[in-house]
Amino acid sequence: MRFDQRRAAQAALRMLSLAAGAAFGQGSAVDEIAKYRAALQDGNPAELWEARGEDLWKQKHGPKSASLEACDLGLGAGVVKGAYAQLPRYFADADRVMDLESRIVWCMGTLQGIGEADAKRGVFGSPDRKSDMEAYVAYVTSQSRGIKMNVPLDHPKEQEAYRIGEKIFYFRGGTHDFACATCHGEDGKRIRLQDLPNLTTKEGAQKAYTTWPAYRVSQGELRTFQWRLNDCFRQQRFPELIFASEASVALTTFLARNANGAPFDAPAIKR
């Protein structure tokens, strides 16, 4: 009898705490996360990646013992400032559309003589092994902070990439029959407490695209937009997105272009 009473009391307590949780609602959790981000913004460890990336960028590597300083990121050889805000774009020398990562792989090949397979190895870092690619991306993106996104769509191949990217975004597949749009095609969707941006709206795409790369506090790592795409594919049980592949560049083109007009504001910090 006593046991039953206690159980009933516990159940009542649980109900109460559930009700309290509901009363706080989603809004306050979102506000709290925003406050948390603001508190961390001041000492963003992403700066450590930016600094390491800048160092690496200027160091001589590879069989040709060259640095990446002469790399043409679309605004001319050696121009890093503002380059990320205009990527992906068509590059005549490679005759294809490239995003930042595939362009870095290209420069590592042409300038430093590093083979494509080597350049694409270990691109996502872990606590035991830091990724040079993420450091490069942190450095290059940091040089576009505050610059308005202005991804071109003039060349037919850029338009083609955009169209393919759009198709991928709405393509349903995998064991869960998910598309990117399943989670990112409506306002107010979330995973656990994290709000998911509606990438079909201009504001949603802008807010999402301009805040990657980001230092993920929960992982203690800097994560790039490329990583975000790969992890989304994993979460929707899609086959792994091949690094710097045509599909990957196309999807990036679609999302980056939709963010046009907003000032780029990363490397940021996220939970």
Place this chain on the structure above:
Amino acid sequence: MPDPMKIRANVVGDSTEVKVLMSHEMETGQRKDAQGKTIPAWHIQNVTATWNGKTVLSAEWGPAVSKNPFLSFKFKGGAKGDKVQITWIDNRGEKRTDEAVIA
């Protein structure tokens, strides 16, 4: 050689505000790896800050401090152009010293 620190120092009224970002794993010694073996503790133990050679902050740190720690503090005095030097030593005896000019 550990990665460099990022140090910013600014005059605020009659004091100087220093913000330091350090690159360190700060392993607690409580975690286990995939094989179930304990990952040994590895963290910063001592932090000292000097202003023109005079110690303005001295701290003992333990495993409760986060990875890639951020330290912000103020001290009385300091003028533009003065130098602030930060040193940390970890429990493996590794050491890093960086310097910044007060702005």
